[in-house]
Amino acid sequence: MTSCQISNKQEIRQGDAARPPLTGWAVLGLLSFRGERTGYELKKWADSSLRFFYWSPAISQIYAELRRLEALGYATSRRSGAEEPRATRRYTITEAGRRALTAWADESDDPGAPVLKHPLVLRVWLGHLAAPDTLRALVEQHIERTRGELKEVRDARLRAERVAEWEFPVIALGWSERQHLAELELAEAMLADLDRLAAARRGTRDDSPPDGAVRR
Amino acid sequence: MTSCQISNKQEIRQGDAARPPLTGWAVLGLLSFRGERTGYELKKWADSSLRFFYWSPAISQIYAELRRLEALGYATSRRSGAEEPRATRRYTITEAGRRALTAWADESDDPGAPVLKHPLVLRVWLGHLAAPDTLRALVEQHIERTRGELKEVRDARLRAERVAEWEFPVIALGWSERQHLAELELAEAMLADLDRLAAARRGTRDDSPPDGAVRR
DNA sequence: GTGTACATGTAATCCGTTACATGATTCC
């Protein structure tokens, strides 16, 4: 119970010269499942799966990571020849890349705490500045969006289940599906809290508990 | 001269030229609860509360945001005079700042989707590259950490409940508490999935009851 | 013949972190 005050990040790993950032490993991971792919394809795949539990980098970022991976020798690329219709660059993971990724994936030290930034809850936190209706509407919008996302995750999981080697992606997507379900419940509960508070504030004089002591 | 600047977020907001980023609003929000505060104090408060549902910026970032807020006229600061022991700069929200924050807090357009980056699930997604034990240990570590965080959120909520005007922060922290509970359940479920997969792989024909590890 | 998807990439810029520099105060 000492120290650890102001700094909010875990230990930095140096020593090994140039380790890719997490995003780099994620992109290399994408490459490790499927063979030769273009940056564009990777982006689409990230959008339809990776983003649910991690994040989907901007396309320009994917291109940048691919270049870095290639510079590190973890991937190779080739331009489509004249025979192919479109000018594309297809990347493949190398043996060194697979080894590095495996070593990374098998590390036993802390992968890092999840990062959760919830703009809606931030707004609720400042709820005293907003109209109650605004807040309610915002939460309801969030619920709607989450329902939509939930469908997408489920579809992604269902698609992944058809591929025999994708058992781990299926687990990750299953996690994500439950996570979205939880998110819905969380939002409903918050809505109830908000309503309870609004009700308590409206009837502060009669039979409600004194001074907004909200009971759960 | 710059009338039609492209602002920093999706929409082009006319009128006010420079809107702070979300973090700026969060810092201004911190300021809106309590009076004159130093950057250092704000950081500690963010660490003990804001970080659970949004994020705790680095101290240098807080100082930077405070300067920006002051440049925008949303906050004022004064240096401690010679009478005070320590050289400090205390910030106060201005009337303009309170108006701007209120307008922001009461906006009805989408506050943005929550950002969730889960390095642990990313690792599970690449589980085929790791030893089963590594993965299990990682998930268990995560559960331990989450339990610790849960205690902290609960404490934060309990502390906040003692302040009458903090009803909305209490709701935000209550949300966060449930969120941590859900995170725990999610991790347990993933552990079970992982065990099931490992068992299935060991004995390729037999799907056993959800007892956990089945040795042969 | 126009719109959409495919496809790659550069430049500017911002957000945010870490490392560093500095110094006062408090408590042992």
Add this chain to the structure above:
DNA sequence: GGAATCATGTAACGGATTACATGTACAC
């Protein structure tokens, strides 16, 4: 005297986004 905490700030840099530039292929 030394450690921890309080307190403020700068510099370097990296990660990531958006906007822009460019062009092909295909469908309606």
